[in-house]
Amino acid sequence: MVRRLAWQVGTVASVREETATARTLVLDVPDWPGHLAGQHLDVRLTAPDGYSTERSYSIASATAEGRVEITVQVVADGEVSPYLAQVLSVGDPLELRGPVGGYFVWRPADTQPVQLIAGGSGIVPLMAMARTRAQVGSSVPFRLLYSVRSPAEAIYADELAKLGLEVTYAYTRRTPPDWPTPAGRVNAALLADVTFPADATPRTYVCGPTPFVETVADLLVDAGYDPAAIRTERFGPTGG
Amino acid sequence: MSVISPGFTGRRRHDRDLPPGQYLTDGFPVLTYGPTPKVDLAEWNFGIVTETGATHGWGWEALQALPHETPHVDIHCVTKWSKLDTDWEGVSLDTLFENVETEAEYAKIYSYGGYTTNLPLEDLLDGKAWIAFGFDGEPLEAEHGGPARLLVPHLYFWKSAKWVRGIQLLTEDEPGFWEENGYHNYGDPWREQRYQGD
Secondary structure (H helix, E strand, O other): OOOOOOOEEEEEEEEEEOOOOEEEEEEEOOOOOOOOEOOEEEEEEEOOOOOEEEEEEEEOOOOOOOEEEEEEEOOOOOOOHHHHHHHOOOOOEEEEEEEEOOOOOEOOOOOOOEEEEEEHHHHHHHHHHHHHHHHHOOOOOEEEEEEEOOHHHOOOHHHHOOOOOEEEEEEOOOOOOOOOOOOOOOOHHHHHHHOOOHHHOOEEEEEEEHHHHHHHHHHHHHOOOOHHHEEEEEEOOOOO | OOOOOOOOOOOOOOOOOOOOOOEEOOOOOOOOOOOOOOOOOOOOEEEEEOOOOOEEEEEHHHHHOOOOEOOEEEEEOOOOEEEEEEEEEEEEHHHHOOOOOOOOOEEEEEEOOOOEEEEEHHHHOOOOOEEEEEEOOEEOOHHHOOOOEEEOOOOOHHHOOOOEEEEEEEOOOOOOOHHHHOEOOOOOHHHOOOEOOO
């Protein structure tokens, strides 16, 4: 008999402003069983008149019992993300259930090199993987290619620099001063320069907006990577 | 047992009932676990294999020669979005099953790229499912499952396998890709059957 994933009531323990438009919610969830890196949880919001809606959010934190973190990027005109990122406060309840998902995950027992490729807030589930690797002291080689519009929009930048993985940024609109290359989208040349080569048989996780993931996954397949070793998670064009 | 979310009002009210937990979108999100397969029409083939091993197959031209239907349906994704009044073009599974003799009760769907999903055969018949190759008056785009996908609008949309290439009929149920990865075996949006145990 399969146990139903029950709805639980978490409490906002603290919040961290990550960028001007993204915020991490640290949630105390007494019955949280822990999770795998890359899994998500569902959030349910209910208005005083009974109107209710649900969304899925990738889990950002490494596993821990009784506590879980999500990072919410505000979606312009969204219904749920502005509430989570701007209204919800420390001490407020939040209804959630999870963890969910058994495919877009990294397990510490996996030993092949890991290539992470994130677009924008697609970094969130990949951050859970990088944090998990650090948490367990794994020596599995990890590289991250992180595409953001500008340095100010890079989530977790300070922590990423300390996690012991190779990080390359690709800035699509504005670069830091003295950056060696002009702003631009991820392309075949950049992928060839900074990612594990196909013959290293990396497991690759790509997460970001749909056009980003489509482009990157197509480029990887064209470059000879095994499609079965490329795991993707797409989001947008709408959402909350 | 819902708790009230302090300060949450909700904005996207609508006239028509949606399945529980769903929200409306005007966009057409793409959710796929891997790269988008690119399927050449010259090599495209769709087959139905019965429990006795009998095979019925169609190439692209043979499929196009069958009567087309234009289902106008609402679709519901387990990731919470619903899209109303979508327009498709395709061939009814009833047409494809006209000469198929089977006692099987279950179907496992196979896709180019390796995806699978399962559902009871009765959920594919009696006007409930199509092999769709057109969306909104245009050929179905690859990222949405083109050249052809299954369309089973009364179940969560992961059952509407993209890049479909065949159906295996089975006397015993066999879980597919997401069904083995934590999602519900049947997936009725109106009963909110998202995950195993729901």
